[in-house]
Amino acid sequence: MNKGKKSPKPGARVSNRSPRPANNQKSMEWELRLYVAGNTPNSIAAFSNLQQICEKHMGGRYRIEIIDLFENPQLARGDQIIAVPTLVRRLPTPIKKIIGDLSNIERVLVGLDLKPARSFAATR
């Protein structure tokens, strides 16, 4: 049993290293893709930042796909990736793109619509 984890896309080497994949929720609410290119400090930082954010704000109802473009270069075209790391929010729609190592948590939350842009602006 795969515990709610959907099978990876053919061709794409997907590694879900989420420590606690959702085990009890009805369905995935968040579908995220993190594009990286190799094991760079930026990639590592982006992944650990993303994990923290997801744990804190998505309560386990998420799935992270990590796509290493060095291994699957053909996937860069589909999501129009040029910068890495790029986080793509595929679900819920609309698709959102966030670039950078996700170290600016506030901005990530705005980018993922977890925090309204206005309040973010107001807090500054």
Add this chain to the structure above:
Amino acid sequence: MRNDGNPRTKQTTPKHMREQEYVRKTATGTEGLDEITSGGIPTGRNTLVCGGPGSGKTLFAMKYLLCGALEFTEPGLCISFEENAEELAQNMASLGYDLVALEKKKMLVIDHVQIARHEFEETGEYDLSGLFVRIEHGIRSIGAKRLVLDTVEVLFTGLPNEAIVRSELRRLFRWLKEQGVTTIITAETGARGTLTRYGLEEYVADCVILLDHRVTEQVSTRRLRVVKYRGSAHGTNEYPFLLDQSGLSVVPITSVGLTHQASTDRVSSGVPGLDRMLGGKGFFRNSSILISGTAGTGKSSFAAHFANAAAERGERCLYFAFEESPSQILRNMRSVGLDLEPWLDRGVLRIDASRPTSTGLEGHLARIHREVVVFKPLIVVVDPITNLVSVGEALAVKSMLTRLIDFLKINNITAMFTNLTIKGMVEETAVGISSLMDAWILLREMEILIRDVSSSAPERQRAIHLLKSRGMAHSRKMEPFEITDEGIHMLNLNDHTTSATNAVGARGMRRKAR
């Protein structure tokens, strides 16, 4: 770090100097450019093509890829930041190229990189490895030898952090050199005369080509200039270029000038006396002839005789008139005993009249080119070229004429040009263009006392002087002639003097003239 991408720092090393001596070239498919650069752009390096909006950058770049795919079986990759594959295919289809078919044949890949700033939320450190990966993947997928980045500057407006874009582009250009592809990077020219808006020329230093589209006095001219070419000699002039159905063509001054076949055939000038001066046989076929003279010396009459003789031989003749309408030419030539009308009717002669100011020099060149291609003449007359000066400065006219002459020669056409000169400085006014001509005839008018002793009133006497005629023994004598209602009549047709006495005679004549 700052100097990493700048080849200037490398230039001091002897190894790099050695490499520069043997820069391999890649043909661009833009007619004429490869001649200017003796072979094309540097193989395995980056070439920057800059120009304003609508200057033909994308077309230039696409022609480069098409040239590789169609002529050299070198696959090409286009990273398009502005137009998508469909739009590009449509644009090139209007020029008769099928990009879709080439993509199917794996000779071409178009990757449209879409960057919309509003999509991005920037949350920390990043780099553009994604772009590198896409380029590398594109290259690998078809074994691309040629790469186009059109227009990479979109990254500056698309991504929020200019510093990152700069350092990444620097890395990209250096990286591209290691990929074994020959790259064209297009960029927009900056506002204040800078080559590119974001200073890309600092990173891409191997070869810089500038496309320019300017309008001077309502006449538009496109020009191309090779600003920089490391390790290679290149033409440094601004070369006008045409943007038409066949894409871009630069018509370089030296393009075909030295490759055409020199003919030993002769072609009559239509004036027996002049033929006699030309070694008795006339001009060389496939040569260029300049007739200079002040107003009213009979330049057009000589041109008409030449055209008439061609028509009589059954050779097609195309007459470009920049001063008179066809009917005016017919009427005037009838008055000197030449009826050109039957030739017009029979289609062996065609008169193409237009005002010099109707279009720019390039427009004229293009029109002459087109007419010649359609009519396929053996003889071309341009009467007069002087008027073209009114639409372009002397250098531009010379450059246009050079290209015209080269074009005519390579098509085995004998061309006669007339040139109005200013009295007193005949040779000076024509000196710029005469070097392009194989034969140069000067028509003069002088006051002389004619032989009739009963009348001492001075009379104007026309005289013809062959200043040069390459590749043949020709008369150095100044020969008087008359224009009668039966045509041009050389006065001393029966005079068979040696060249030595000719020279004396000519001097005597000049003395007499004073």
